[in-house]
Amino acid sequence: MKFSIVISTYNRLHLLRRAIDSALRxxxxxxxxxxxxxxxEETEKYVRSLGDAVVYHRNYVNQGHAATVNAGVEKASGDWIKFLDDDDYLDIHCIEKMSQAIALCPDAVICSCIAAQVDTNATEISRTPNFGSGLAFYIPQVDIHYGMLLELIPFGTPVQVACRRDAFLKSGGWDTQFSVCDDIDSWIRIAQFGHGIFLNECLAYRMIWPGGYNQKFSFxxxxxxxxxxxxxxxxxxxDKHRHHLPKMEDIKNYLKLHWTMVAFKRKDLQSCFALINSSALSFNSWKFLINVVYSRKRKMYNSHIQKIVLMEK
Structure with a gap:
């Protein structure tokens, strides 16, 4: 099994150096x-100075994040792709730990781990939660999308995720029409082709800062x-889960409620008032929100999702 770490970048050399260093180590x-x-030119000059240690691809014109990730995967030769944005970085054991878990579940196509959110000084702010028990376990393919729908399977952001290269290519790669959620859209399609793996270890670091890619877009x-x-x-x-799915309308109302609360917490009252509507009065949207929060805090994941432990603590 060979891993390729694909680092996407655009004019952030001061951060890219750290991302590359974490990959090379x-x-x-x-x-x-x-x-x-x-x-x-400074970015190209620096990366080329690293010689054969790094494979370098440069777009002739600016094409956006998704197209750049796709180009990096095309250049990669590994069986598995580990995604990494230039403002994030990896624990030095990340690829080793992921490789160990994948070796125990060769039919897996996507693998994720816990990430720490850090500020610009690399001080930890928070961590994504543990998921279930054990150091690593797999989720059968038939359960993945149901778990994603109810937000019980946290594949997360690119710094947390790796996928099999052939599944990535078969899925069509990242969709360039999306300015946000291009990564989530990709995980959805990749999960058609095999099992998922989750590691209850912090192996990735995501920087939270005003220059972050997702900060450019409104709530x-x-x-x-x-x-x-x-x-x-x-x-x-x-089809295994079809008979107990919530209504799509209730999920939409839950999302409206969720983003209204996020805007309120961040004191963006203009967005808060623009978002708030009848969903705030919907019993089912509040019920959905409470169930999601309760399940995450209590780690009481839905019994319909089968998790098979690969590595015990």
Missing amino acids: QTIPCEVVVADDCSS IHRLHTNILMKEKIYSFVN
Whole structure:
């Protein structure tokens, strides 16, 4: 099994250096690919100075995040792809730990882990929650989309996720029409082709800062894209779960309520008033929200999702 770490970048050399360093310091050998979305000459000069340690691809014109990730995967030669944005970085054991878990479940196509959210000084702010028991376990393919729909399976952001390269290509890669959730859209489609793996270890670091890619888009834009993602997931849910699915309308109302509360917490009252509507009065949307929060905090994941432990604590 060979891993390729694909780092997407655009004009953030001061952060890219850290991302590349975390990839080159992995405890087992892996390929490092830098996919550059037509940055300034300083980025190209630096990456090329690393010689054969890094595979470098540069877009001739700026094409956006999704197209740049796709170009990086095309250049990669590994069986598995580990995604990494230039403002994030990896624990040095990330690829080793993921490889160990994948070896125990060769039919897996997607693997995720816990991530720490850090500030610009690399000080930890929070962590994504543990999921279930054991150090690592797999979720059968028939259960993945149902778990994603109810937000019980947290594949997460690119820094947390790796996938099998052939499944990525078969799924069509990242959809360039999306300005946000291009990663989630990809996980949805990749999960058609095999099992998922989750590691209850913090192996990735995601920086939360005003220059973050997702900070460029309004709450309303993110809400509408989230609704599109839920509709897509809904269409992929296995027949095994069809008889106990919530109504799509209730899920939409839950999302409206969720983003209204996020806007309120961040004191963005303009967005809050723009988002709030009858969903705030919907019993089912509040019920959905409470169930999601309760399940995460109590780790009481739905009994319909089968989790098979690969590695015990």
